Amino acid sequence: MDALGLSNDEWTAILLSLRVSVVAMLASLPFGIGVALLLARGRFWGRSILNVVVHLPLILPPVVTGFILLILFGRRGPIGSFLDQHFGVVFSFRWTGAALACAVMAFPLMVRSIRLSIEAVDRKLEEAAGTLGAAPLWVFMTITLPLTLPGIIAGMILSFAKAMGEFGATITFVSNIPGETQTISSAIYSFTQVPGGDAGALRLTLVAVAISMVALLASEFLSRIAGRRIDPE
Amino acid sequence: MTLVVKAKQQLGTFSLDASFTSERGITALFGRSGSGKTSIIRIIAGLARPDNGQVILDGDVMTDTDRRIFVPKHRRRFGYVFQEARLFPHLSVRHNLSYGRWFGKVVGPAESLDRIVALLGIESLLERRPEKLSGGEKQRVAIGRALLSTPRLLLMDEPLAALDDARKAEVMPYLECLRDEMDIPIVYVSHSIAEVARLANQVVVMRDGAVEAVGPAVDVLNHPPASFERRDAGALLEGKVESVDAQHRIATITLKSTQLHVPGAALTPGKAVRVRIPSRDVMLAMRRPEALSALNVLEGTVQDMTQADDATIDVLVDCGGDIILSRITSFSAERLGVCIGAPVFAVIKTVALEQ
Numbered sequence: 001m002d003a004l005g006l007s008n009d010e011w012t013a014i015l016l017s018l019r020v021s022v023v024a025m026l027a028s029l030p031f032g033i034g035v036a037l038l039l040a041r042g043r044f045w046g047r048s049i050l051n052v053v054v055h056l057p058l059i060l061p062p063v064v065t066g067f068i069l070l071i072l073f074g075r076r077g078p079i080g081s082f083l084d085q086h087f088g089v090v091f092s093f094r095w096t097g098a099a100l101a102c103a104v105m106a107f108p109l110m111v112r113s114i115r116l117s118i119e120a121v122d123r124k125l126e127e128a129a130g131t132l133g134a135a136p137l138w139v140f141m142t143i144t145l146p147l148t149l150p151g152i153i154a155g156m157i158l159s160f161a162k163a164m165g166e167f168g169a170t171i172t173f174v175s176n177i178p179g180e181t182q183t184i185s186s187a188i189y190s191f192t193q194v195p196g197g198d199a200g201a202l203r204l205t206l207v208a209v210a211i212s213m214v215a216l217l218a219s220e221f222l223s224r225i226a227g228r229r230i231d232p233e
Numbered sequence: 234m235t236l237v238v239k240a241k242q243q244l245g246t247f248s249l250d251a252s253f254t255s256e257r258g259i260t261a262l263f264g265r266s267g268s269g270k271t272s273i274i275r276i277i278a279g280l281a282r283p284d285n286g287q288v289i290l291d292g293d294v295m296t297d298t299d300r301r302i303f304v305p306k307h308r309r310r311f312g313y314v315f316q317e318a319r320l321f322p323h324l325s326v327r328h329n330l331s332y333g334r335w336f337g338k339v340v341g342p343a344e345s346l347d348r349i350v351a352l353l354g355i356e357s358l359l360e361r362r363p364e365k366l367s368g369g370e371k372q373r374v375a376i377g378r379a380l381l382s383t384p385r386l387l388l389m390d391e392p393l394a395a396l397d398d399a400r401k402a403e404v405m406p407y408l409e410c411l412r413d414e415m416d417i418p419i420v421y422v423s424h425s426i427a428e429v430a431r432l433a434n435q436v437v438v439m440r441d442g443a444v445e446a447v448g449p450a451v452d453v454l455n456h457p458p459a460s461f462e463r464r465d466a467g468a469l470l471e472g473k474v475e476s477v478d479a480q481h482r483i484a485t486i487t488l489k490s491t492q493l494h495v496p497g498a499a500l501t502p503g504k505a506v507r508v509r510i511p512s513r514d515v516m517l518a519m520r521r522p523e524a525l526s527a528l529n530v531l532e533g534t535v536q537d538m539t540q541a542d543d544a545t546i547d548v549l550v551d552c553g554g555d556i557i558l559s560r561i562t563s564f565s566a567e568r569l570g571v572c573i574g575a576p577v578f579a580v581i582k583t584v585a586l587e588q
Contacts, residue, residue, distance in 0.1 A: 124319050130306045131278060131313035132382045133336035139307075142332075146323045 006203055012179050013187035014207055020095060020183055021163035024102035025156050028110060032155060035107075036114035057169075058108040066172025069101055073173070097174035098181045102163035109162055110155040117151020118144065149226040157219035161212060184208050234418040236260070236386065240276045240286035249273070249283075249442040258434030259412050259419045261450070263426070269442040270422045274388050277420060278313050279306035290386055307336070312384030316391045318371035320363035326374050327359040333382025346381060352414065353377045353407050369400035373407060380415070387411075387419045393428060406499075408432055426465045430454055430509040454509070455556065466547065467511040468558040474504045483528070483583065490553030494528040495586045512547060514585035515559035518578040519569050529581040531557065535573050538566070546571075550579050557581075 006014075038044075039051055057065045073080040073091045083089040091097035121144055129139045145152075167185040174181040176190060188204050191197030239252035249269045262270040275281040277288050279295060282303060288296040295304045295311075312333075320329050330346060350356055353373045358366060366374065372392055379387060392408075393401045405428075412419065412432060423429050429436060429450065436453040438446040438461075446458045454469040472488040477500055484500040486493045486508060495508060521530060533552035541547045546566045548559045557579045561571070571577065 122319075124315070124317070125321060127280060127306075128313070128315060128319040129321070129332070131280070131311065132333035132378065133307050133310065134332075135307050135336070138336065142335075143321060 006207075007200070009178055009182075010187065010200060010204060013182050013184050013204065016095060016098075016179075016181075017164060017183040017185075018211070020098045020102055021160050023096075023099040024106060024163040025110075025159045027099065028103040028107055028159060029152075029156060032107065032110040032114055032159070033152065036111045036118055036155075039111065040115045040118040054111050055108045057105050062105065062166070062168025063172050065104060066101060066169035069097075069104065069169065069173040073097070073100065091174070093174050093177060093181060095174075095180055098170050098183060099163075101169040101173045102166045103159075105166045105169050106159035106162035110159040113155035113158055114148065114151050117148045117154075120151075121147045150223045153222045153226055154219060157215055157222075161215055164208065164211060164215075234386075235289075235291060236277070236418065236420070237287060237289040238273065238277055240273060240283040240288075242272065242276070242281075242283045242286075244272065247442060251439065251442065251444045252286075253437045253444050253447050255418070255420065255435055255437070257418050259421050259432050260435040260437060261429040261433035262420060262422045262437050262439060263424065263429050263433075264439030264445075265424055268439040270424075270439050271390055272442075273439070274390050274420060274422050277386075278311050278388050279304060279309050280313075310383065310385045312379030312382055312387040314372075314376050314379050314387070314389040314392045316394050318363070318368075318375035320366075320371055320374060320378070322363055324363075325359070326355065326361050326363065326366070329363065329374060330359075330378050330381055332378060336382070349377045349380050352410055367400065368396050369403040372396065372400075372404055376404075376407070376411070380411075380417075384417065387417055388422075389419060390422045391424070392421075393423075393425070405431065426454070426461075426467070427509065430467075430469050430507060451507075455558075465511075466513075466541075466558060466560065467509050468556055469507060469509050470555050470557075471505065471507050474500045474502050474506055476502055488552075488555040491531050491555055493531075493581075493586075494583050496583055508586060510557060510581060510586065512558040512560040514581060515550075515557055516580040517548060517550070517559050517561055517565075517569065517571065518580055519571075519575075521578050522580060525580065526582070527580045528583045529579075531555075531579045531581070533557065533577060533579060535571060535575045535577055538571065538573060548577075550577055552579060 035050070035054055039047065070092070071077050075081065075084060075090065075092050080091060089096070091100050126139050126143055129143045134142065165185060167189065170181065170183060171186050176182050176186040182190070184204050184207065188201045191201035191204070234257040236255045240249060242249040249272050251269060251273055262273060264270050272281065276283050276286065276296065283296065283298060285298050286296060287294070294300070294302050295309055296302065321332065324332065330350070350359070353376060355370065355373050355377060358370055358374065363371060376392065393404055396404065409432065421432060433450040436448065436450045437444055438453060438458055446453050451469050451471060457466065470488050472486040472493065475485045475487045475492065477484045482496060483494050484497045486495055486506060493508060500506065531552040533550040535548055536551040536556065537549040539547045541560060544562055545560055546563050548561060548571060550557045550559060559579055
């Protein structure tokens with residue numbers, strides 16, 4: 001780390017960013033698949049409302065999303081106090097809160113990607129699997145999910161990338177506490193607020209660029225493998 | 234095996250109201266596109282619910298709208314071969330074939346993979362991906378996949394319709410094999426009279442959502458209902474292979490009392506076969522023609538004559554119990570003086586009987 005000239009605080013911010021992004025991506029994945037499935041296949045009252053709610057973080061100013069999270073998930077917020085009392089889970093001013101903010105902000109991108117690939121699955125194949133004796137859950141596990149894999153991978157990478165870059169909602173919800181909630185983005189922001197912080201901001205910027213590039217390359221690689229399994233042409 | 238089907242359904246302006254009972258062997262659902270064949274087979278499979286109706290196989294009620302019974306498709310154990318093969322693109326041929334075995338609550342011995350693979354001639358394809366297969370190969374794999382789910386009934390919805398003639402000829406023998414060697418009832422949807430004539434034991438003719446005729450294949454095809462395409466008219470005769478001339482690739486088939494020469498080196502003597510003779514391919518002569526290339530000259534008497542349309546007449550010729558249908562122009566009929574009871578010779582080129 002000396003070679004890069006990164007200080008301990010900067011390293012902490014980088015590792016925290018990675019942890020927050022990975023946790024946000026993985027924790028929101030089951031929900032992302034579930035909601036994408038509902039939106040792609042569900043025929044129920046309120047489907048368009050669900051669609052709007054899911055996409056809201058994409059349109060709202062991030063600060064607004066962060067503030068809503070603060071109201072709902074803060075220590076005294078209706079959901080936050082419930083989770084604190086019953087499960088001992090606290091979001092406000094913790095890294096878990098940063099992960100929640102990132103997950104919420106990235107959720108529309110993840111859902112959209114998975115939804116599109118679910119919609120692209122040929123339902124005739126599912127019908128055929130049914131006639132071969134597969135119950136609906138099995139059809140989903142053995143046909144729908146594998147065929148949706150490229151979309152799921154793309155959605156995960158998008159979610160990760162969005163989480164790495166998330167700033168507004170995070171800083172509003174969980175503030176900018178070094179070692180607890182200070183991600184790369186908020187660390188860069190802090191550097192730019194003090195005289196002589198440009199060098200630190202630049203170092204972190206380079207790291208952010210590197211991480212983003214690796215993530216994108218990984219996504220290309222993974223979706224090519226998944227795509228080859230499904231469509232070798 | 235007895236399959237009872239009764240279905241009423243209103244689909245937009247199309248109304249389906251059909252019922253039939255089918256026995257063992259291949260039951261063909263025959264009719265033009267839009268006659269309701271596919272709707273019926275989807276109702277049998279449990280892929281669709283009729284507004285009103287029943288599907289009962291050997292006393293097991295699968296669908297009964299009055300009693301509110303509907304067994305979902307994955308619990309029926311009805312194999313289904315679709316028009317398109319619908320192979321799973323992310324699985325190899327081997328895994329496609331064994332897909333249904335993961336779920337089959339197998340009653341009795343499971344069909345062995347090796348036997349089915351050999352029956353369908355797909356040994357060399359097992360490790361391939363579905364995309365790498367030709368249309369005929371895909372359809373054979375799809376048939377194998379359905380068979381390996383140990384179905385009680387096999388439903389086939391125009392399995393050859395998406396294939397070109399060469400691929401059809403490739404798959405057809407496997408279907409015959411299936412009918413003759415597997416002890417499994419089949420409901421076969423088709424709009425091709427050639428397929429039905431060759432495969433079916435029983436025929437259900439559909440027209441505008443209703444059943445127009447039901448019965449053994451020979452009866453129905455020889456006494457076709459009004460909706461049959463005129464150009465499809467012909468006679469279906471049953472016989473047995475007498476001998477095969479391997480050098481000339483010609484088989485001799487004994488019908489009730491006459492003999493017929495057909496192309497086919499693949500036939501084995503003693504095998505029961507069916508020959509369909511399209512009426513357009515039968516000439517009539519008043520005297521026995523000589524020095525003729527056509528190998529089949531059958532002597533008979535005119536049994537009946539019906540005006541097919543303004544210019545043509547269908548003539549039924551009884552050749553010692555084998556009824557042959559010939560279509561000739563009214564002009565020829567007048568010129569030759571063809572009348573009921575007249576002795577005639579029916580002339581059929583062997584190559585016209587190519588299957």
